[in-house]
Amino acid sequence: xxxxxxxxxxxxxxxxxxxxxxxxxxxxxxxxxxxxxxxxxxxxxxxxxxxxxxxxxxxxxxxxxxxxxxxxxxxxxxxxxxxxxxxxxxxxxxxxxxxxxxxxxxxxxxxxxxxxxxxxxxxxxxxxxxxxxxxxxxxxxxxxxxxxxxxxxxxxxxxxxxxxxxxxxxxxxxxxxxxxxxxxxxxxxxxxxxxxxxxxxxxxxxxxxxxxxxxxxxxxxxxxxxxxxxxxxxxxxxxx
Numbered sequence: 001x002x003x004x005x006x007x008x009x010x011x012x013x014x015x016x017x018x019x020x021x022x023x024x025x026x027x028x029x030x031x032x033x034x035x036x037x038x039x040x041x042x043x044x045x046x047x048x049x050x051x052x053x054x055x056x057x058x059x060x061x062x063x064x065x066x067x068x069x070x071x072x073x074x075x076x077x078x079x080x081x082x083x084x085x086x087x088x089x090x091x092x093x094x095x096x097x098x099x100x101x102x103x104x105x106x107x108x109x110x111x112x113x114x115x116x117x118x119x120x121x122x123x124x125x126x127x128x129x130x131x132x133x134x135x136x137x138x139x140x141x142x143x144x145x146x147x148x149x150x151x152x153x154x155x156x157x158x159x160x161x162x163x164x165x166x167x168x169x170x171x172x173x174x175x176x177x178x179x180x181x182x183x184x185x186x187x188x189x190x191x192x193x194x195x196x197x198x199x200x201x202x203x204x205x206x207x208x209x210x211x212x213x214x215x216x217x218x219x220x221x222x223x224x225x226x227x228x229x230x231x232x233x234x235x236x237x238x239x240x
Contacts, residue, residue, distance in 0.1 A: 080112060143179065211235070
């Protein structure tokens with residue numbers, strides 16, 4: 001009986017020595033701060049939500065750090081789009097850099113960064129570098145392959161666009177997508193893919209094949225003004 005009491009006393013003593021009131025208090029406080037960051041995000045105060053969530057990402061408490069990271073990334077996503085809508089590409093790049101510090105290999109911000117260099121800043125050299133970085137991490141990124149093809153065409157080098165377009169078609173079934181793979185995304189990407197391919201076929205003097213491809217593409221994407229313009233161009237060249 002005494003042995004049992006002694007054992008129970010030791011168990012109680014060990015339990016008491018491991019009770020961490022400070023740990024409980026800390027978890028409650030950081031959880032409350034994380035809740036505050038989420039509420040700020042829900043209210044559309046993305047900048048303050050970001051600043052509230054970021055310090056929590058460095059915590060040694062994985063469950064809180066994970067949630068804070070998700071809130072911070074969601075806020076950065078919104079801030080990037082706001083900056084682009086307000087025609088401030090450099091500010092958008094600043095937010096994307098913060099995003100990539102939290103998730104260095106995330107495909108979407110890597111692609112967005114390349115697109116901003118291409119379309120927002122018209123810095124083609126930086127866009128090349130950014131798209132190539134995407135391909136090193138995601139070799140079948142169809143969006144990066146088309147971005148590089150478009151850059152090559154913009155610089156007047158269809159021969160440099162050719163291998164990227166070919167890879168886009170060859171890896172179509174296994175493509176890695178940075179944007180949400182919805183119908184709108186597919187239509188936008190395939191519209192560019194068909195248009196660029198038709199342009200390359202024209203460059204290769206395969207005008208009939210270019211027309212056939214464009215007509216087939218328009219059967220899939222009926223309202224595409226880009227493809228309609230491509231077909232008109234092919235017809236005009238054939239008539240001249």
